[in-house]
Amino acid sequence: SPFLLPQTLVTSAGPFLLLSWISSISALYFHIGETEKKCFIEEIPDETMVIGKYRTQLWDKQSGSFLPATPGLGMHVEIKDPDTKIILSRQYGSDGRFTFTSHTPGEHQICLHSNSTKMALFAGGKLRVHLDIQVGEHTNNYPEIAAKDKLTELQLRVRQLLDQVEQIQKEQNYQRYREERFRMTSESTNQRVLWWSITQTLILIITGIWQMKHLKSFFEAKKLV
Amino acid sequence: MTPVRRFLCAWLVSFPLAWDSCGVQAAFSQAMDSDFTLNLPAGRKECFYQTMKRDASLEIEYQVLDGAGLDVDFSIFSPSGQLLFNDQRKSDGVHTVETEDGDYMFCFDNTFSTVSDKLVFFELILDNMDTDEDPENWKEYVHGIDTLDMKLEDIMDTINNVKARLSKSVQIQTLLRAFEARDRNIQESNFERVNFWSVVNLVVMVMVSGVQVYLVRSLFEDKKKIRT
Numbered sequence: 001s002p003f004l005l006p007q008t009l010v011t012s013a014g015p016f017l018l019l020s021w022i023s024s025i026s027a028l029y030f031h032i033g034e035t036e037k038k039c040f041i042e043e044i045p046d047e048t049m050v051i052g053k054y055r056t057q058l059w060d061k062q063s064g065s066f067l068p069a070t071p072g073l074g075m076h077v078e079i080k081d082p083d084t085k086i087i088l089s090r091q092y093g094s095d096g097r098f099t100f101t102s103h104t105p106g107e108h109q110i111c112l113h114s115n116s117t118k119m120a121l122f123a124g125g126k127l128r129v130h131l132d133i134q135v136g137e138h139t140n141n142y143p144e145i146a147a148k149d150k151l152t153e154l155q156l157r158v159r160q161l162l163d164q165v166e167q168i169q170k171e172q173n174y175q176r177y178r179e180e181r182f183r184m185t186s187e188s189t190n191q192r193v194l195w196w197s198i199t200q201t202l203i204l205i206i207t208g209i210w211q212m213k214h215l216k217s218f219f220e221a222k223k224l225v
Numbered sequence: 226m227t228p229v230r231r232f233l234c235a236w237l238v239s240f241p242l243a244w245d246s247c248g249v250q251a252a253f254s255q256a257m258d259s260d261f262t263l264n265l266p267a268g269r270k271e272c273f274y275q276t277m278k279r280d281a282s283l284e285i286e287y288q289v290l291d292g293a294g295l296d297v298d299f300s301i302f303s304p305s306g307q308l309l310f311n312d313q314r315k316s317d318g319v320h321t322v323e324t325e326d327g328d329y330m331f332c333f334d335n336t337f338s339t340v341s342d343k344l345v346f347f348e349l350i351l352d353n354m355d356t357d358e359d360p361e362n363w364k365e366y367v368h369g370i371d372t373l374d375m376k377l378e379d380i381m382d383t384i385n386n387v388k389a390r391l392s393k394s395v396q397i398q399t400l401l402r403a404f405e406a407r408d409r410n411i412q413e414s415n416f417e418r419v420n421f422w423s424v425v426n427l428v429v430m431v432m433v434s435g436v437q438v439y440l441v442r443s444l445f446e447d448k449k450k451i452r453t
Contacts, residue, residue, distance in 0.1 A: 028259060030272065146363060168395060185409075
């Protein structure tokens with residue numbers, strides 16, 4: 001059907017998307033060793049989409065600079081949810097894009113490590129990884145939404161504002177839930193401190209009285225008093 | 226991705242109309258603010274790099290969320306290797322740099338600690354990175370015209386204003402989230418500490434009372450032997 005066609009065009013634009021991202025964006029980068037695993041933590045509310053993009057470069061001794069990595073070199077991406085259950089564990093190429101949606105609010109852990117087994121590739125150097133992680137409404141592709149829903153510019157901008165406010169609201173709800181948990185822990189701690197101090201004092205007093213009584217009867221039994 | 230789809234796209238690329246749909250994802254919106262939370266193991270130093278253009282501004286804000294003294298060493302270097310800022314054993318900090326062309330390096334250093342890992346949160350806010358083009362120029366992707374352009378310009382200015390303020394709200398929210406996480410971790414470690422020391426206290430008291438009774442008893446056994 002004609003409506004399916006634009007969708008297939010968009011999905012097959014994948015490689016074009018990555019190529020243009022490579023040239024246009026200057027994201028944060030870091031160096032990773034061969035067997036090293038780098039993990040990042042994202043604390044997000046539930047039903048939030050997260051898109052991560054990375055590209056890798058390998059140190060080339062001859063040219064003395066970082067060049068795009070060989071196709072065989074990939075990165076293994078592992079994502080754990082707040083209950084330390086693995087929700088994504090996949091191998092991607094030297095440039096990759098991973099996405100997941102959270103179903104429980106909390107700290108999700110995103111781990112990356114290279115899948116290279118050949119020491120020669122690294123040649124004692126390091127792999128440069130450019131990483132960009134987008135959360136919530138930043139994952140929305142507004143040109144695509146405009147095309148799909150046929151929006152005017154004003155409508156598109158209002159839609160963006162609505163998405164932003166919705167994300168803020170979600171985050172605030174999660175904040176409220178966390179603050180409640182925090183308050184419950186505080187109150188439980190304070191109660192325990194109070195009750196333990198009272199119990200401690202009572203135990204001390206009772207032990208003291210018992211000690212005195214026992215010693216007194218002991219001395220009387222031994223005919224010392 | 227099936228070969229059919231790939232072929233379709235490649236074929237349609239030759240048509241200017243369809244190229245728009247193909248390239249619709251090409252102009253990805255630039256990420257101007259990014260934040261990361263990472264676990265810094267004991268005795269380790271982690272460095273990150275950010276490529277900047279000249280006359281832009283880089284603002285970096287970091288906080289230590291968890292781990293013993295809640296402190297870390299932070300340093301930021303210019304592309305020429307010059308040390309711009311150096312924080313020793315700080316719990317949080319904010320630094321703004323007016324940038325030149327090149328890669329800025331900033332490092333979190335936990336080498337002073339032998340036992341405890343640190344949970345570090347940092348946020349990068351980039352300004353004026355793209356002065357040439359408007360990254361959100363959606364004019365090519367929208368359908369239809371908004372009528373009454375003159376008055377709508379004003380409305381659009383207001384909406385842009387609201388969007389800027391909302392972005393600021395999101396930044397503040399991220400900051401507050403980090404503060405809350407830190408406070409929560411402080412409280413949870415207090416909880417553990419109170420539990421642990423209470424149990425130790427109990428054990429010590431029981432042992433001391435036992436030892437006391439035994440000592441006093443043994444004292445009197447000897448005396449009795451001496452008497453008789």
